[in-house]
Amino acid sequence: MTAPRPRLAVVLLNLGGPDAPEAVRPFLVNLFTDPAILRVPGFVRPWLGRLIAWRRTKAAQANYAFIGGRSPLLELTEAQGRALERALAGADFEARCFVAMRYWHPMSDAAARAVKDWAPDQVLLLPLYPQYSSTTTGSSVAEWNAAARRAGLDVPTRELCCYHSDPDFAQATAAAVRRAHDEARAALPADVPLRLLFSAHGLPESIIKAGDPYQWQVERSVAAVVERLGIDGLDHAICYQSRVTPQVWIGPSTEAEIARAAVDKVALLVCPIAFVSEHSETLVELDIEYREVAQHLGVPGYFRVPAQNSDPAFIAALARLVRAAEAGDRTLCSFAGARQCPKRHGDCPHGRQDAMPRARQAA
Ligand SMILES: C=CC1=C(C)c2cc3[nH]c(cc4nc(cc5[nH]c(cc1n2)c(C)c5CCC(=O)O)C(CCC(=O)O)=C4C)c(C)c3C=C
Ligand SMILES: [Fe+2]
Numbered sequence: 628m629t630a631p632r633p634r635l636a637v638v639l640l641n642l643g644g645p646d647a648p649e650a651v652r653p654f655l656v657n658l659f660t661d662p663a664i665l666r667v668p669g670f671v672r673p674w675l676g677r678l679i680a681w682r683r684t685k686a687a688q689a690n691y692a693f694i695g696g697r698s699p700l701l702e703l704t705e706a707q708g709r710a711l712e713r714a715l716a717g718a719d720f721e722a723r724c725f726v727a728m729r730y731w732h733p734m735s736d737a738a739a740r741a742v743k744d745w746a747p748d749q750v751l752l753l754p755l756y757p758q759y760s761s762t763t764t765g766s767s768v769a770e771w772n773a774a775a776r777r778a779g780l781d782v783p784t785r786e787l788c789c790y791h792s793d794p795d796f797a798q799a800t801a802a803a804v805r806r807a808h809d810e811a812r813a814a815l816p817a818d819v820p821l822r823l824l825f826s827a828h829g830l831p832e833s834i835i836k837a838g839d840p841y842q843w844q845v846e847r848s849v850a851a852v853v854e855r856l857g858i859d860g861l862d863h864a865i866c867y868q869s870r871v872t873p874q875v876w877i878g879p880s881t882e883a884e885i886a887r888a889a890v891d892k893v894a895l896l897v898c899p900i901a902f903v904s905e906h907s908e909t910l911v912e913l914d915i916e917y918r919e920v921a922q923h924l925g926v927p928g929y930f931r932v933p934a935q936n937s938d939p940a941f942i943a944a945l946a947r948l949v950r951a952a953e954a955g956d957r958t959l960c961s962f963a964g965a966r967q968c969p970k971r972h973g974d975c976p977h978g979r980q981d982a983m984p985r986a987r988q989a990a
């Protein structure tokens with residue numbers, strides 16, 4: 628008789644999105660009362676967070692109304708989990724995927740209880756954010772750790788920090804860009820140049836100045852994808868979308884890049900580089916709002932690369948990362964054994980602080 632395979636619970640960490648118009652306000656309250664997002668003294672945060680959420684609710688509901696009043700993020704994340712389980716079916720461990728959303732259901736407490744009921748031998752936290760940010764992966768991991776304690780889940784746990792330059796992730800992304808690039812070229816007159824715009828979620832500049840490696844990692848992702856595209860003389864740029872607070876955010880903004888494309892009379896192919904699933908910021912902001920801006924300004928063409936969702940090459944990249952993490956691959960960017968990874972990245976080759984441009988290093 629063969630011994631049963633060890634059980635690995637793979638916890639997919641994502642942001643979550645409202646599942647109905649009435650859920651928009653509480654979802655935003657959860658988001659804006661997160662200390663990783665709203666960095667004000669603790670006694671102010673519950674009040675200020677609720678106020679910001681209240682002020683943003685109408686605009687956010689209007690955005691979600693374009694896509695049926697709800698976010699598709701949960702269904703897409705669950706589909707990624709099922710695809711990942713299939714991709715890991717032949718592994719020498721039995722993998723089951725669980726979803727832990729940060730700001731809407733299913734959240735970490737429910738996921739931790741479900742993981743405990745399954746009684747795994749190990750847990751791997753797998754963020755669906757290729758680039759590490761204290762506002763996303765960092766916040767989700769902290770919340771998971773607290774939820775695991777509350778659930779009494781005491782199982783060896785590894786955390787994958789990021790995979791921004793992972794060769795398979797970059798290759799899968801480059802293949803999707805190449806397909807969209809060929810389609811855009813075929814649709815455009817030969818004399819209209821095409822610019823590839825990598826659009827990432829923005830962050831307040833103060834968070835980057837405090838040592839968050841996100842922007843540096845976004846730049847590494849873009850470099851890895853562009854290298855694999857191998858298109859001679861490729862015109863490309865990085866920009867940042869979704870600014871939601873009045874602070875200074877990192878730039879250039881996606882709107883500014885659209886305006887520059889209008890001046891330069893180049894068509895745009897927009898590639899979301901920090902989201903691996905479709906959601907309001909791709910389906911509404913990129914596909915509706917920014918398309919309208921581009922048309923209004925006279926940009927001669929506007930196309931978009933789809934997010935990865937359950938693209939087989941992307942799922943295969945995740946499966947390889949899971950196998951490597953499970954095999955104890957020390958070259959992975961993991962928090963394991965280096966708790967301060969998000970700030971200093973220890974010996975992590977994916978985001979060594981000393982490899983970051985000086986201006987981006989922690990003050
Ligand atoms: C200060 C506010 C915010 C920061 C910082 C921030 C960082 C950040 N977010 C993502 C990815 C997603 N954000 C999503 C929604 C969303 N994010 C914010 C605010 C901040 N995000 C808001 C207010 C919202 C709600 C929508 C809205 O009101 O515009 C989503 C999910 C959306 C969905 O439809 O499901 C994702 C995914 C990243 C990657 C990131 C920093 C690196
Ligand atoms: Fe966001």
Ligand SMILES: [Fe+2]
Binds near residue numbers: 789969978
């Ligand atoms: Fe790291």
